[in-house]
Amino acid sequence: LIIESVPERPDIKRAVYAEIETTAADDAIITSSTSGIMPSELQAEMRHPERLMVAHPFNPVYLLPLVELVAGTQTDNKYIEWGKSFFADIGMHPLHCRVEIAGFLSDRLQEALWREALWLLHDKVATADEIDAAIAYGPGLRWAQMGTMQTFHLAGGEGGMRAMLAMFGPCLKWPWTKLMDVPELTDDFVNEVGDQCEKQAAGLNPRELERIRDDNLIAIQRALKGNDWGAGKTLARYEAKMGRAANDD
Structure with a gap:
């Protein structure tokens, strides 16, 4: 699992994904902690866009259990299901945002x-x-x-x-x-x-x-x-x- 938490600019995030994909295994899961950028925009230039999803936590992340999981248009649903299980196992409350919408649920x-x-x-x-x-x-x-x-x-x-x-x-x-x-x-x-x-x-x-x-x-x-x-x-x-x-x- 690779968690991306760079500044809230799509161009910076996409550049980071390009770098990640040059070294990470093809089946490595990539999540973005973005608080509102839609994952479809983030995965547009990826070689393996199906493994990217948003996993948006809330501050302070070491105490608040909520994490929003959001799929892009190219995300494979098996990664969303994996995310639900993984984040629940570490004591968080994964909330699958079923519709991709800017700002997701809580921030809106x-x-x-x-x-x-x-x-x-x-x-x-x-x-x-x-x-x-x-x-x-x-x-x-x-x-x-x-x-x-x-x-x-x-x-x-x-x-x-x-x-x-x-x-x-x-x-x-x-x-x-x-x-x-x-x-x-x-x-x-x-x-x-x-x-x-x-x-x-x-x-x-x-x-x-x-x-x-x-x-x-x-x-x-x-x-x-x-x-x-x-x-x-x-x-x-x-x-x-x-x-x-x-x-x-």
């Missing part, structure tokens, strides 16, 4: 929220701290265990998602958001966003913030493990596997 969802957050800050509706509080103290806690679809399904009570769509579906057509546009990233706006985010950090440097984040992520996954739910279920399965391997030794 994250970007929609980020775009709206930037508009709210740009239009001075809320500060960076208020926007993050609106997520961290509410829906963010729910999303860690159920995600968006299951959360709304549960909110619908006995009627589930059907009740939610009947009640709130028409609201989706209201002009509440600016999800199709991006605010102009002028120097003044970029500096305003940067200043507010630095104020949020309250003097903590990136290493200190990373440690707090990592400790919280560990605690959340351990809590979910107790109910065999979400990312905790993946953790429980991997720990059980490692325990069996230790006993075998």
Whole structure:
């Protein structure tokens, strides 16, 4: 297995693949950690394009289990199946994105929220701290265990998602958001966003913030493990596997 993690430029990635193919065995599997470039574009000039797929992890990769697997038009499906097995075996949660689409699944969802957050800050509706509080103290806690679809399904009570769509579906057509546009990233706006985010950090440097984040992520996954739910279920399965391997030794 060869994992490519060079900068997000198709030309650089294709040049790396050309170099890899001059030395790697013909059956070596190549994955790209790109967060949004479609694999069909990446494999266009390869001698063996069938063995390339995207395996997109999430930061911090040593704690978050999700990895998106995406095939290009020339990818042999047997490599996707191999990837599902391999990444599950090392304690990750492989998610096969069945349709090749720019940005894949998770980043498209994250970007929609980020775009709206930037508009709210740009239009001075809320500060960076208020926007993050609106997520961290509410829906963010729910999303860690159920995600968006299951959360709304549960909110619908006995009627589930059907009740939610009947009640709130028409609201989706209201002009509440600016999800199709991006605010102009002028120097003044970029500096305003940067200043507010630095104020949020309250003097903590990136290493200190990373440690707090990592400790919280560990605690959340351990809590979910107790109910065999979400990312905790993946953790429980991997720990059980490692325990069996230790006993075998």
